[in-house]
Amino acid sequence: MRIPCPYCGLRDLSEFLSLGESPGARPDPAAADAARRFFDYVYLRDNPAGRSEEYWYHASGCRSWLKLVRDSRTHAIESAVLARAAR
Amino acid sequence: MHYSIFSLARAALGGHRAWTPAWRDAQPKPEYDVVIVGGGGHGLASAYYLAKEHGLANVAVLEKSWIGSGNVGRNTTIIRSNYLLPGNIAFYERSMRLWEKLERDLNYNAMVSQRGVLNLYHSDAQRDAYARRGNAMRLCGVDAELLDARQIRKMLPFLNFDNARFPIQGGLLQRRGGTVRHDAVAWGYARGASDRGVDIVQNCEVLGFAFEKGRVAGVETTRGPIRAKKIGLAVAGNTSRLAALAGLRLPIESHVLQAFVSEALKPLIPNVVTFGAGHFYVSQSDKGGLVFGGDLDGYRSYAQRGNLPAVKDVCEGGMALMPMLGRVRLLRSWGGIMDMSMDGSPIIDTMNIPGLYLNAGWCYGGFKATPASGWCFAHLIARDEPHPAAASFRLDRFARGAILDEKGQGAQPNLH
Numbered sequence: 001m002r003i004p005c006p007y008c009g010l011r012d013l014s015e016f017l018s019l020g021e022s023p024g025a026r027p028d029p030a031a032a033d034a035a036r037r038f039f040d041y042v043y044l045r046d047n048p049a050g051r052s053e054e055y056w057y058h059a060s061g062c063r064s065w066l067k068l069v070r071d072s073r074t075h076a077i078e079s080a081v082l083a084r085a086a087r
Numbered sequence: 088m089h090y091s092i093f094s095l096a097r098a099a100l101g102g103h104r105a106w107t108p109a110w111r112d113a114q115p116k117p118e119y120d121v122v123i124v125g126g127g128g129h130g131l132a133s134a135y136y137l138a139k140e141h142g143l144a145n146v147a148v149l150e151k152s153w154i155g156s157g158n159v160g161r162n163t164t165i166i167r168s169n170y171l172l173p174g175n176i177a178f179y180e181r182s183m184r185l186w187e188k189l190e191r192d193l194n195y196n197a198m199v200s201q202r203g204v205l206n207l208y209h210s211d212a213q214r215d216a217y218a219r220r221g222n223a224m225r226l227c228g229v230d231a232e233l234l235d236a237r238q239i240r241k242m243l244p245f246l247n248f249d250n251a252r253f254p255i256q257g258g259l260l261q262r263r264g265g266t267v268r269h270d271a272v273a274w275g276y277a278r279g280a281s282d283r284g285v286d287i288v289q290n291c292e293v294l295g296f297a298f299e300k301g302r303v304a305g306v307e308t309t310r311g312p313i314r315a316k317k318i319g320l321a322v323a324g325n326t327s328r329l330a331a332l333a334g335l336r337l338p339i340e341s342h343v344l345q346a347f348v349s350e351a352l353k354p355l356i357p358n359v360v361t362f363g364a365g366h367f368y369v370s371q372s373d374k375g376g377l378v379f380g381g382d383l384d385g386y387r388s389y390a391q392r393g394n395l396p397a398v399k400d401v402c403e404g405g406m407a408l409m410p411m412l413g414r415v416r417l418l419r420s421w422g423g424i425m426d427m428s429m430d431g432s433p434i435i436d437t438m439n440i441p442g443l444y445l446n447a448g449w450c451y452g453g454f455k456a457t458p459a460s461g462w463c464f465a466h467l468i469a470r471d472e473p474h475p476a477a478a479s480f481r482l483d484r485f486a487r488g489a490i491l492d493e494k495g496q497g498a499q500p501n502l503h
């Protein structure tokens with residue numbers, strides 16, 4: 001697998017770390033149901049077979065966080081953008 | 088057919104034409120008391136103990152492919168009970184005790200070989216951690232021995248003891264650990280279950296669930312609908328997909344783990360050895376191949392194949408530990424999809440839909456758990472109460488903050 005880093009170009013998988021599926025926005029700790037929301041955010045995942053949105057870190061490169069759209073069945077990468085820009 | 092020295096002699100005299108298939112390849116019936124989804128080690132063991140220990144024989148195991156095509160036939164066959172946390176030790180030790188009498192129980196040769204599992208340590212801090220784990224094991228009645236480098240030199244003189252960065256200082260040895268022929272575990276449980284009336288249905292993929300009055304009432308499959316009063320999921324890497332069909336999300340990610348086997352060599356490695364300074368472990372199969380592996384690839388995957396960086400990482404670990412490995416030729420490599428849970432520990436529990444039961448989250452260590460997992464899952468399904476040995480494996484432990492994190496890694500599945 002090679003990942004098209006928007007900053008560094010097409011780079012080998014060995015330079016990257018995967019954080020896993022994007023869990024969505026961090027809940028508000030002051031919300032009334034914060035405990036339930038944090039449980040959801042920290043532990044529960046869709047874990048789809050197919051198109052997935054994930055966070056990856058270009059550790060041995062530009063050290064940017066990336067947001068990837070990737071197929072978990074084929075490892076094919078549809079898009080990679082800087083996570084900051086994706087927010 | 089009962090297997091014995093006499094049946095072997097009789098069959099041999101008859102030119103080996105008397106052997107019959109070990110288990111029935113059944114056609115699905117329209118209805119069962121219990122349906123187990125997934126014909127891997129855990130599903131087949133669960134069905135066997137449902138029939139044998141709980142007298143339930145109107146049971147089917149539905150497997151989308153052929154039995155043993157999943158992780159039970161892809162693992163590196165290591166069994167051990169060298170855990171640290173109380174919730175884990177008792178469970179894995181129960182599994183070890185079941186392994187020790189499995190072949191007599193099943194009347195099937197599963198090649199259970201208690202050749203010892205040796206975890207090497209390479210620093211003072213690691214020695215202390217291993218001593219602590221060994222002490223925890225001994226307090227629970229599990230065998231553990233802390234060895235120094237001199238003792239290990241006698242056992243395994245070919246290891247790279249004086250590596251400048253990672254000298255081998257010693258190791259934690261569990262002599263009762265070892266290996267088991269993995270396919271034979273699937274076939275042995277299948278035979279035992281089938282003999283007791285369980286239907287083993289292959290090429291039968293579960294595509295959805297049927298619900299009635301808030302209860303699960305059956306499954307949709309590629310071989311038509313099948314009704315069932317109770318449904319147990321034991322689908323390893325596909326757990327999230329099955330749960331999604333029932334509208335549930337789980338604390339699980341699917342990851343690929345690779346393993347490797349070399350060309351056959353003369354007897355060389357007497358036990359299972361793990362490198363403590365990287366992730367690499369190796370044993371030798373009875374055919375002579377060196378069977379080895381290491382870390383997960385590290386990203387979510389449903390493809391039963393990995394990538395090159397993990398291969399390189401494993402080989403580097405191997406070369407650091409046993410430089411002579413460099414002259415051995417690799418024969419095959421493969422991958423399997425692991426149900427990595429958020430704390431690295433398994434789940435055996437009911438789900439919040441009545442009639443639906445979950446057996447999952449086995450990560451890369453579920454083969455050694457097969458007998459105890461089947462035992463506890465059968466108990467849960469038959470009696471609707473968790474088995475005491477699996478009391479720590481409840482699904483609500485994440486919400487309660489009572490996670491069972493053996494490695495202390497946190498909610499990051501690719502690090503467990």
Ligand SMILES: Cc1cc2nc3c(=O)[nH]c(=O)nc-3n(C[C@H](O)[C@H](O)[C@H](O)COP(=O)(O)OP(=O)(O)OC[C@H]3O[C@@H](n4cnc5c(N)ncnc54)[C@H](O)[C@@H]3O)c2cc1C
Pocket residue numbers: 124125126127128129130149150151152153154155156157158159160161162163164165166291292293294321322323324325329344345346380421422423424425449450451452453454455456
């Ligand atoms: C490379 C590798 C090395 C490993 N090494 C070890 C080791 O040394 N020691 C150890 O203890 N563990 C090890 N493991 C882990 C161990 O193999 C697994 O944890 C364990 O086998 C999982 O349980 P199982 O046998 O029931 O899974 P599986 O054999 O994967 O069974 C699940 C079954 O469910 C079926 N299924 C999936 N979806 C459906 C559906 N919709 N309908 C019907 N059927 C379905 C699949 O086809 C599969 O046959 C290793 C795993 C791998 C991949």
Ligand SMILES: [Zn+2]
Pocket residue numbers: 005006007008009058061062063064
């Ligand atoms: Zn980059």
